[in-house]
Amino acid sequence: MKNPNTADYLLSHGIKPSVHRVAVMNFLLNNRIHPTVDTIYAALAPSIRTLSKTTVYNSLKLFVEKEAIQVIEIDDKGARYDACCDKHGHFKCLACGGVFDVFKMPYLNQDELGLSDFKITDCQIYYKGYCPDCVKKEMHFNSNN
């Protein structure tokens, strides 16, 4: 489960690998579930008794700035974080709250999009609906996820 190269990964992005930062990055690398801040904090707090939620926020913000991870702001129920920085879309299930990767994306270049004179710095594609499991369970009532 432990990735010994987490500190190196942070260093390669110009991030000083403090104990807390390594723990947060490690969680993201080993749990590809697009977790929220709360999920990360809840998972790490028991074993790192001195961890505060602000530090999780600070670390994630720094990682995003240094392009070590990407942030998925698919709704207003808490940002999701993804250790995979490759360009890809995301699907969020409105029943279970799960976020799925969508890798088969049809990206167009700037000219094709009709944005020739723009400077594009970010592109995000978000799908919403119900995942296969929840479709089967007919969990179409909307929860708070």
Place this chain on the structure above:
Amino acid sequence: MKNPNTADYLLSHGIKPSVHRVAVMNFLLNNRIHPTVDTIYAALAPSIRTLSKTTVYNSLKLFVEKEAIQVIEIDDKGARYDACCDKHGHFKCLACGGVFDVFKMPYLNQDELGLSDFKITDCQIYYKGYCPDCVKKEMHFNSNN
């Protein structure tokens, strides 16, 4: 500037056209600027002295539910509202805060996306960067827009 069919438009979507609702919908139909709640409220409040911001929130929420408009949640700085419900992308300028339509979109169907067993209810494509005007003005410092 006035669109006499606004009430009919609301009715055709199963929305009772109260005075306030017509005013909000009318603003959206005549001002295709993807306004925020604050923008709409600030524009209408002077002429409709009894209007409250909660009513703007309530009306917009109802319109979205009834699919009379669509909501653009491109960042956490306030939702944008679009009277055009056609499937299209949006670009937000990080300097001036303007939101632009991106109509030339490469939509794939569910199978092509690899989401065959999912039930998709919504798709949003968001671009960020700098619009032509701000590129020219070299307004690349980030504001709070």
Place this chain on the structure above:
DNA sequence: TTCATATTTGAAACTGTTACAAAGTTAAAT
């Protein structure tokens, strides 16, 4: 005119996030 129903209001609550000053940690130079 009365009554039932729907709409609107305004204040308070709520949520995710950020700001900030104080406290703690780290590691190099002495």
Place this chain on the structure above:
DNA sequence: ATTTAACTTTGTAACAGTTTCAAATATGAA
């Protein structure tokens, strides 16, 4: 070892956008 400077972390409070909710108001049919 001790000092020092720079950085990291904490915890509280602030903040913004949005929602909740009970009371007040408006609407329209009987």
